[in-house]
Amino acid sequence: MRILFLSTSLFALAGAAHAAPAPAQTSDQSAEIKPLDETQDIVVTGRVGATDLRKVEASYAITTIDDAKLRISNPISAAEAFKQVPGFWVESSGGEGSNNVRSRGIPTDGFSSVALQENGLSVQYDGGLGYLNADQSFRFDETIARVEAVRGGPASIFAPNAPGGLVNFISRRGTDNPGGMVKYSWGDYDLARVDAYYGTRIADNWGVFVGGFYRRDHGLRDTGYRASDGGQIRATIDYDDGRNRFMLDVKHLDDKVPFYLPVPLTFDGKGKIIEVPGFDALHGTLAGPENAHVAIRNVGGPFDFDLTEGSHTKMTQVALESRFEMADGFGWENRTHYRDSKILRNALFPTGNVTALGDYLASLNGALAAFPGATGLRAQYATDGAPFTASANGNGLVVGGNLLSVSVPMDELITDQRFTAEFEAAGKHSFAIGGTYGYYNYRFDRYMGTALLEIADQARRLDVVAVNAAGAVVGRVTDNGFLSYGSLYDNVGMKVNAYALYAGDEWQITPKLRLDFAGRYERNDISGMVARKTTVNLGDPTTLADDKVNTGTGQFDLVDRSFDHWGWTVGANYQFTPDAGLFARYTDTFKLPSAGDYNGNPTRTDQSPIPIKMAEIGAKYSASWLNLYATGFYTKFKGVRFTDNVFDTKTNTYTQRFATADTVAYGVELEALIRPVKYFDLGLQLTWQDPQYKGFTYTELVNGKPTIRDFDGKQLIRVPKLAIRAVPAINLFKGRLRTELEIERYSERFPDIANSQVLPRYTNLNLNIRGEVTKFLTLTANITNLTNKIELTEGNPRAGSFVSGDAGARYFLARPNFGRTVRVSAAVKF
Template sequence: MKFKYLLLAATFACPISAYANDAEANSSSASAQPAAAETAQPTKRAFTTGVARGRDLLDSAISTSALDETEIEKYAPRSVGEIFRNIPGMRAEPYAGEGYANISIRGLPLALGGAKFLQLQEDGMPVLEFGDIAFGTADQFLRADLTLSQVQAIRGGSASTFSSNSPGGVINLISKTGEEQGGAVQLTTGLDYETYRMDFDYGAKLSDTVRFNIGGFYRQGEGQRATGYDAYKGGQLKFNITKTFDGGYIRLYAKFLDDKSPQYLAVPMQVTGTNSDPHYANVGGFDARTDTMLSRYLQSNVTMSKNNQLTRYDMTDGMHSKVKSLGGEAQFELGEWTITERFRYSDISGASRGVYLAPSLTGPAAAISAIWARTPGSILSYANGPSAGQVIANPAALNGNGLLASATLFDTDLDDLTNITNDIRASRVWDLGGGKLTATAGFYKAAQTIDTTWHWSSVFMEVKGDGQAALLNLALPNGTSLTQDGYFGFGTSFLGNVRRNIYDTQYSVNAPYASLNYHIGKLAIGGSLRYDFGTARGQVFGSTDLGRPASVTSYDVNGNGVISNAETRVAVYPLLTPSPVHYDYDYLSYSIGVNYRIAEQLSVFGRYSRGGRANADRILFSNYVNSVDGSLRRPDAAYDPVTQAEGGVKFRGADTELYVTGFWAKTKEHNINLDRSYRAYGVELEGSIKKGPFRLNAGATYTKAKITADALVAAMVGHVPKHQADLIFQVTPQFETERFVIGANVIGTTDSYAGDDNLLKIPGHALVNGFAQYRLTERMLLSVNANNLFNKLAVIETQETALPATGIVQTRVANGRTVSASVRFDF
């Protein structure tokens, strides 16, 4: 299959960016226009992501945002997800680390994490075809460094028809391509946390028609939270070379990413009060902002591999992201037609390893011990660490908080997530009736492999900060051990022995598309169509239906010739009884919009769209797929449609910009444990003002959303979807002189619910990030960034959806204050 796609690429003259500016032939692409040029000619600003051809935003019936590299650097992002939260309308919860963020837009639901209804792109092509692959979300394979020129985002609208699987929108990270000669080296260190990083970037012309850009980063350190080891280690290298000619260009590019970063999952917190007015606080000896259940005493997981061979896995891998990409793009003229073509092959793999605390399985040590020992008076002792072998005489005083964690080691190999994509299109402009008619037609083809192995284990841990949590052993009152070296079982013993899974699947996506846009005077009207059809093929091994236990056997893990209690709980894969995956799908997307430019500085627009998102691994191991022949029991589960309407006003003056958009969306959602419909409506604001040295950028989104149907739990109908706040906002004031910049970036949200049952609330919060820059010389810049400047204890999510009797919830919170300093040398 991969060879066929490589041949397909070779049949085309040369590849091109599906979303590159048509002005690339004049060697100035929208993918890297300097901010200064946009300021000098604001009316010439073109937006090129998710549209047929780049054109002035005030002449386009779309909702867009763009963040330039100079602004992104000030926001102190610790991951790409923290960049996305500065896009109006975007709901980003990027607090698991470099990946695994929850990302959605305009009230579209976040059922199981990732970016289901959004497509994350790099240089106009998808990182992964599906943004919510379990334990392999698209943001995990993206990094921001000095090679980043701009982030463009389109919300709704034409994203439904100019990208597959992106009905909510597209976020596109655009690389520098050597337009500006010169480079930079930047050295960064944490002032109150351990990180050491070097970034570099260099671009130059090899001739009048050939230019290149190369850059990347390398970093190492423990990171923003205490883990007890270097949880960050690795880097990225990117390169591209461009040849321009009359009427077009050719570009080749490559990317190599090999980077380890920690996965920050839920940690215990104390909660008091009521469901509607909860009060969250740290437990003794553990700060949820700076600590994690990762530990120097938990660096390995011993369990069965996908071949049922006893294997040790390195838990310090965390989220290990490996990408080797090769691609190219081209644009050229054929008569009066402009042909654009792009191809990319990405060999993607890695791992996702972290510590998961299930609801109600962390609490007072005596109570949790009694659950698993099935008797009171059980005995706890240290399995490793400096107190290894020592009996815990008073469990209630353990570490000053008395807590015992029944922890599941989320240990998943991303064996193969290879993504191969090709997009070719032709566009032409006719003079017609005093206006211009633009027609575009194209064909998109992609292949996405999802080959992952879930080999989880179950251990007992103490709740202790500073990366020093030890594993614990549990024994019956008579001394009979229930654990082995801290392991209660070598599978998901705490979760009912489910989800011991292997995915070995391939997805094919095909999509012809076309658009027409007519622009006459102040009026622009257009429409587009896209027809997606594809296949899902392969096989899966494991719990073939939701709730069916995995296979469990006895195995002498430590090789001492004796089978312990823990060794009777060894999960294996049913390699002789795979379940096939074999089904097809298709759906039609369309979008119609009209824009009227009332004046040079003012326009109004409206758009109605229907798009879809094909479901991938998230519906496998469910009753949607027949485990006997791989067909769909419910054909409607193959994809989820999204219908949207939007209308707004755009104003752009010399010093002020304001965009106001009202929106409405209706969504269906099929997932392993969901069969639902949603509705959302609201208003989105984005604006900026610049007066002398003062500048203010701001955005806010007010949303009302509810569940309108639920085939599995009817009581959920009428409830607000989990994590959906009424208001999210971003505000960035700054003061800038020739040598000095100081400012703050405020990210905020109002209250939301922890679960769809609308019981336990998550309090709203505002996080303040501060930044200051001083230019010592023309080529030397000093910067200080503070993320969560005031060390706010901001709860993002809880595993529990109602106040538990123990008063202990498993939460994800925003990282505490982290301050970094950088020195940049330009040359």
């Protein structure tokens, strides 16, 4: 009923606006709701030339997302915006930060191979730094005007850590004369959010801009406390006289958001994945008020764990962008930013296997020997001692839960300087030579306690106590619900100096033929200290929970590593007509090791640059009624180091194993926008690919015997072979009311390299409605997961990414998309 009411209200308001005389619209206002048109999109990302280049003329695969698309889809995160890019597989079920994105079968998670940029400069030099994804340092809001996404090709030449591509969020500025806007958003998960901005020219060539947001809510999964709280503000002054431009941008972010993790699931009699009784798989979470504030015992005193902090980012960034024309055709470009940030990540990670209470207690029988007189074990709630039985919550199930806190304060400077030249020599050249310098230093402090939890929404901690024949308690396996205090500990300080030199040329040989060349050399110097670790007994003889607490020895291992490599790309574009062309490109590039690889392994010697080879060929057509971009691609990563972090429930610690293998992917991307009539259009993004591991073998001990595991030819984890996103849309009342249905279809995926567990195919439906009620007032409604179905995006990495420990189990952990949610916003322009 609520959805029907919201939709009906928007149609009624749009009808009222239609009945009144249509007000005159500025170009900015009409661009928001008019039928989409990409024929004149000018691209600035992934290239060296300073002259205008239309999307249809590019020699690489690029997707543009303009203001109209962003405003109606209203993405809640940067990752959500990525879903409009073919070739990208995006997991946005983690919330507003720390999501995963992969492009064209790249074998690494997070943002380690896809660069997130803001105004042409990386948000973070290493976007996949351990526990610090680039999207934790960035928030999408109304100050962003448009997005450009490059897949493969030249991305790795002009940005660090970008072999899979780069996504550039371009902000508004005062010289664009954006005017002002205030927008209020409401959501059925207690969302209240205000976005606002104002920009204007203060002189012929000078502009000022200020904008930001403030938001709070209880979470897309109900945590029982305020899960998201905070906002962002930015102020910009810019100058643009057509030849020279300058922008100074200051941004402050103070925002905390939850990180959503896998939930318990099971199967029905027909093998269909369903909820576990007593747990809401679509809106529930194990995180809740009982674990919001917990004192975790530690060496020297308790550790104050605050789950309500979630992923809390405090960051101040100062950015400078400029271009100066030194003479006709010759210019100097600068992009620089400095950030001071403190990022805290607190979350409850379910771990191990979901187990029936009786089976779990039986697995602990060996603990009875630690308590003289003990004859059995009993479970009870940690906070009040009430019994926990085999029928509790309608399921009688338990699971381990890691209460993990990671603090990563970081200072970072990135500067990119580029000299550009345009000249004639057997055709027209747009040439650039430049360099990038990145410096960042960070701390990595990690502490964790492992608890025992019931399977229930907003789960409570459980204690296991040893009892004698009379039922009296004679000892405790756990303490305040904790199986192990200090089950993980790290104390790291790292520093990185990164240097890159690059050059490129766009050579327009004839009016129809253009060749593009570019190369990059990069070197990273990594240094730092990593604390050595030991285990200590905190000395409580009545419990086993404090017997093996990880802590530092006071000694440190030094890290001093340097890596360098160079890469190049060449592309050709032939333009049959201004609106149709073909391109081909070959790229030989690399990915350098990350400083984060040494956070827990300072003495490892298996790290080296990863060579990457990519090829693509594409056809393009752009007209008033049809935009069509089709690209075939091939990608090969050679000698990738894979790490399997498995949580051992017997020792309550992580174990690691490593393997080295290649990956190969080939496929086809299709991007189209069809506008047969002004009332209707259809957007389509399709990706078919075959991503495989090559030479993935390793040996492990099974029952004391070495056993070879061979996963050659297995499908890359998490990545679907087929991904389709179709968006049919209706435009009514002269374009003042637009309704879109997003249809997303994904084929089956696997959470482990052995492909032993299946993440089923699914179809997701979202509805977007946007209506211009008056010249100044616009209403928008976004309804996600219309069918309210369970749609799994990832499994449980802590059960094993080589071979899943959940494979074949009756109960398992996985992370679904969020259940149906409704957001409504009202925006007033002035």
